[in-house]
Amino acid sequence: MRSLPVFLxxxxxxxxxxxxxxxxxxxxxxxxRAGARIVAEDDGDARIAIVSDGDAATVARLRARGxxxxxxxxxxxxxxxxxxxxxxxxxxxxxxxxxxxxGLAKALRQRLEAMLPARLGALAQALFDARxxxxxxxxxxxxxxxAIDAGLAPGGPIDPLxxxxxxxxxxxxxxxxxxxxxxxxAIRLLSTDPEELTLRAARLLGEADSIYHAxxxxxxxxxxxxxxxxxxxxxxxxxxxxxxxxxxxxxx
Numbered sequence: 335m336r337s338l339p340v341f342l343x344x345x346x347x348x349x350x351x352x353x354x355x356x357x358x359x360x361x362x363x364x365x366x367r368a369g370a371r372i373v374a375e376d377d378g379d380a381r382i383a384i385v386s387d388g389d390a391a392t393v394a395r396l397r398a399r400g401x402x403x404x405x406x407x408x409x410x411x412x413x414x415x416x417x418x419x420x421x422x423x424x425x426x427x428x429x430x431x432x433x434x435x436x437g438l439a440k441a442l443r444q445r446l447e448a449m450l451p452a453r454l455g456a457l458a459q460a461l462f463d464a465r466x467x468x469x470x471x472x473x474x475x476x477x478x479x480x481a482i483d484a485g486l487a488p489g490g491p492i493d494p495l496x497x498x499x500x501x502x503x504x505x506x507x508x509x510x511x512x513x514x515x516x517x518x519x520a521i522r523l524l525s526t527d528p529e530e531l532t533l534r535a536a537r538l539l540g541e542a543d544s545i546y547h548a549x550x551x552x553x554x555x556x557x558x559x560x561x562x563x564x565x566x567x568x569x570x571x572x573x574x575x576x577x578x579x580x581x582x583x584x585x586x
Contacts, residue, residue, distance in 0.1 A: 409433025
């Protein structure tokens with residue numbers, strides 16, 4: 335990755351905004367939506383800044399003070415970039431291209447806007463409100479994660495791409511939340527290029543709890559797995575894999 339995606343909590347905090355015109359107005363609206371307190375360049379408490387006109391001299395002054403800067407249309411001067419956003423509060427989806435193409439990020443945002451139900455944020459809130467009930471239903475952390483994965487899976491009782499998912503949360507907790515059985519799936523990789531992963535392999539990497547892999551499977555492929563998936567280098571597929579979904583990856 336060329337940058338680390340983060341979500342900054344700026345409510346009530348000072349953020350420097352410089353420049354005039356349409357770009358500045360757009361950035362001002364974005365900062366106001368996030369609850370930031372917009373201040374001038376000389377503010378001594380601010381730690382991040384947006385230079386809406388991309389002025390290099392302003393960027394240099396701010397950076398000299400240790401402030402992280404976004405410079406509009408100047409990716410080489412940016413410490414951080416501002417993504418295109420799909421807002422389903424509290425769900426936020428950010429699409430970034432490391433400054434390569436704002437148009438591409440916008441096009442992807444428009445596609446996602448059309449795909450994602452308006453009540454997606456309400457589903458997130460319902461799951462947050464039900465944390466106690468979910469923990470009581472599945473006390474074991476691993477079982478709980480697998481139950482949630484199964485519930486949110488395509489066609490699952492709380493599939494997030496369906497409008498009825500919010501109303502289905504209580505029934506899923508009470509009895510509809512079947513836990514995915516433990517299983518080991520073998521995947522033979524034919525290339526070290528992650529772009530050549532099959533759709534099935536990419537999906538399973540995103541779902542697996544444990545990744546057993548041969549020594550010659552490169553990190554660039556393992557990086558396509560869930561960040562919290564356990565990675566275990568072994569010579570052969572395990573006889574007794576860990577609970578949940580496990581993968582055995584071999585190459586060539």
